[in-house]
Amino acid sequence: MKHLVTGGSGFLGNLIARRLHARGECVRVLDVWEDPSRPKEIEFVKCDIRNADGVAQAMRGIDVVHHNVALVPLAKAGKDYWAVNVEGSRIAAEQAGRAGVKSFVHMSSSAIFGAPQQCPVTNDSPMRPAEIYGRAKLAGERAVRDVCTRNGTRLVVIRPRTILGESRLGIFQILFQWIAEARKIYVIGDGNQKFQFVHAHDLMDAYMLAVDADRPGDYNVGTDRFGTLREALERLITYAGSASRVAGLPPALTINTLRLLDWLGLSPLAPWHYLTYHKAFYFDVQPLLQLGWKPRYSNDEMFRETYDWFRQNPARLETDAAVSPHRSIVRQRLLGWLRKLS
Secondary structure, three states, rough: OOEEEEOOHHHHHHHHHHHHHHHHEEEEEEEEEOOOOOOOOOEEEEOOOOOHHHHHHHHHOOEEEOOOOOHHHHHOOOHHHHHHHHHHHHHHHHHHHHOOOOEEEOOOOHHHOOOOOOEEEEEOOOOOOOOHHHHHHHHHHHHHHHHHHHOOOOOEEEEOOOOOOOOOOHHHHHHHHHHHHOOOOOEEOOOEEOEEEHHHHHHHHHHHHHOOOOOEEEEEEEOOOOEEEEHHHHHHHHHHOOOOOOEEEOOHHHHHHHHHHOOOOOOOOOHHHHHOOOOOOOOHHHHHHHHOOOOOOOOOHHHHHHHOOOOOOOHHHHHOOOOOOHHHOOOOHHHHHHHHHH
16 A cells, blocks of 8 residues: 655654554655654655645555644744644545545544543543644644545544654653752642653554544544652653652642743743643543553553653753754753753
């Protein structure tokens, strides 16, 4: 079969394209920038997802579309969230239908659930996004569903928890740097809420399981072995041999301060981070386990591996600085001043 991976140069799209290529599949990626490390056998199409004609051309001869184009929270993209994450997703689904694509796999987000009032989160849980990114991802998911239902295209929706793994940077670069320098690690509240992550390779295993089984539906993906956020951070600090310690901050004051700093452009943290990371959030993954999915990484194991990669690849932190937000270093802005005081 022939696959099109939109956003194929980004963190997730790149993993999907390479996993398909390793299986001997014919792969084409569409993105606005080209990853220089892309295997030459993977075809590259430079195109903005909002360019309907360009997307239509990229869809020719495709059997399965893997739609990963999205502006993420770190982008702080304002109105462009709607243009890319909603209208761009609608264009991808519409052009897939016109091209006779058999299956459409849409990468959604746990942000569509906002800060859940009750866990575990299931497909029956209320979708109440807490900020602009989550609202756009929910609207994008619904737009894709409407188009695929109308066109009779099989739809698989993947909703991952926060992702870790080799080359994952973004806000984790800040965390890992502070731990390496033995700085205080601040959390909103006491950090004692249960908090689930997912390793990129476990996500890919779940993803491919759903695709290979030809089982349309909505799949919520997170590790089956996790504890509280504080436990994850303290165990990582111990593993790193760091003198860092976790320090809690009062939620209301901290959130309002981060909101102001965000508005002033002085903090890299986005609303998704400071409005939800102090709340418990974990998926019920029993439906995936019953399909035969076997996650290999616990919260602790994926944190250790990602931290090790960060420490062992200082040169990559500079060379990857111009690529996708989740593969890039982050300017700490005013947090850099706080880091020096910690």
